[in-house]
Amino acid sequence: MSRYAADFQGFSDDLGASFQRYGFAVVADHGLDEDVIRRAIDDAKAFFALPEDVKRAYHQPGTGGARGLTPFGVEAAKGAASVDLKEFWHTGRELPEGHPYRRYMRDNLWPTEIPGFRDDVYAMFEALDALGRRILKAIARYLQLDDAFFEDKVQLGNSVLRMLHYPPVPADAPGVRAGAHEDINVITLLLGAEEAGLQLKDADGEWLDIAPPPGALVVNIGDMLQRLTNHVLPSTTHRVVNPAPERRGFARYSTPFFLHFNPDYVIQTLPGTVTAQNPDRYAGKAIMAEDFLTERLREIRLL
Numbered sequence: 001m002s003r004y005a006a007d008f009q010g011f012s013d014d015l016g017a018s019f020q021r022y023g024f025a026v027v028a029d030h031g032l033d034e035d036v037i038r039r040a041i042d043d044a045k046a047f048f049a050l051p052e053d054v055k056r057a058y059h060q061p062g063t064g065g066a067r068g069l070t071p072f073g074v075e076a077a078k079g080a081a082s083v084d085l086k087e088f089w090h091t092g093r094e095l096p097e098g099h100p101y102r103r104y105m106r107d108n109l110w111p112t113e114i115p116g117f118r119d120d121v122y123a124m125f126e127a128l129d130a131l132g133r134r135i136l137k138a139i140a141r142y143l144q145l146d147d148a149f150f151e152d153k154v155q156l157g158n159s160v161l162r163m164l165h166y167p168p169v170p171a172d173a174p175g176v177r178a179g180a181h182e183d184i185n186v187i188t189l190l191l192g193a194e195e196a197g198l199q200l201k202d203a204d205g206e207w208l209d210i211a212p213p214p215g216a217l218v219v220n221i222g223d224m225l226q227r228l229t230n231h232v233l234p235s236t237t238h239r240v241v242n243p244a245p246e247r248r249g250f251a252r253y254s255t256p257f258f259l260h261f262n263p264d265y266v267i268q269t270l271p272g273t274v275t276a277q278n279p280d281r282y283a284g285k286a287i288m289a290e291d292f293l294t295e296r297l298r299e300i301r302l303l
């Protein structure tokens with residue numbers, strides 16, 4: 001991100017090229033406040049260490065896991081036979097009383113057992129939201145759109161910060177930490193992927209390890225941006241495989257921030273991404289971001 005200020009065009013070219021090739025990019029010097037990150041992750045660890053019945057009080061079945069806890073053994077990758085070996089907490093955007101988007105965004109839940117949780121985790125939400133918007137500016141430049149193209153389409157997006165806990169994996173565990181899937185949203189900003197396991201599926205079908213340097217941010221394209229760009233920027237399949245025997249006893253904590261469009265934004269192919277070789281894959285199929293999300297949450301068994 002230091003290059004962002006010094007050479008925005010160069011930064012945008014390289015970031016965009018990595019997205020176009022892999023659907024992923026690693027940003028080393030993201031500039032997020034390390035204390036904000038540490039406090040939020042410490043709170044998440046403290047929450048996940050609470051007794052199961054205490055945690056369960058923050059699960060709201062039938063709500064798509066939009067807020068609060070989704071317990072171990074609920075989410076499964078689209079079409080997968082086994083559930084993922086993870087539990088997670090979702091925090092969404094806070095909106096003022098009476099805001100029209102409140103019909104799309106539930107109230108956040110806050111665990112009273114962890115005193116700093118609300119302030120700490122929401123600070124991380126806001127930091128990632130701001131960084132995501134800066135990254136979208138570079139993506140807009142790469143796509144030869146106005147730099148501010150995404151700004152009024154995501155500034156009140158239905159975005160979600162996911163604090164994930166993958167417990168140690170017993171030798172006989174069925175399934176994997178996170179089955180092969182694509183993200184639903186616009187872009188994902190992922191911290192905490194240093195514990196090995198994250199892999200992306202390359203264009204030739206081969207699984208590649210993503211091994212970011214300590215503290216680095218992994219960014220990937222989600223289905224909504226893939227659709228908007230007529231697949232010029234691909235939403236790449238990824239998964240989290242189980243650890244090698246010597247790391248089985250270690251938990252993994254990672255924190256993807258799923259940046260979404262404003263709920264009523266209509267996703268319609270960008271004209272500049274349509275060519276003779278890449279005709280419009282979604283002609284006549286404009287869809288509102290909120291409807292697209294609902295469709296996909298059904299497929300991953302969260303609704």
Ligand SMILES: O=C(O)CCC(=O)C(=O)O
Nearest residue numbers: 164178193198240254256
């Ligand atoms: O835990 C990770 O590193 C990745 C998680 C992920 O891909 C997701 O939750 O969508």
Ligand SMILES: [Fe+2]
Nearest residue numbers: 181182183238
């Ligand atoms: Fe993902």
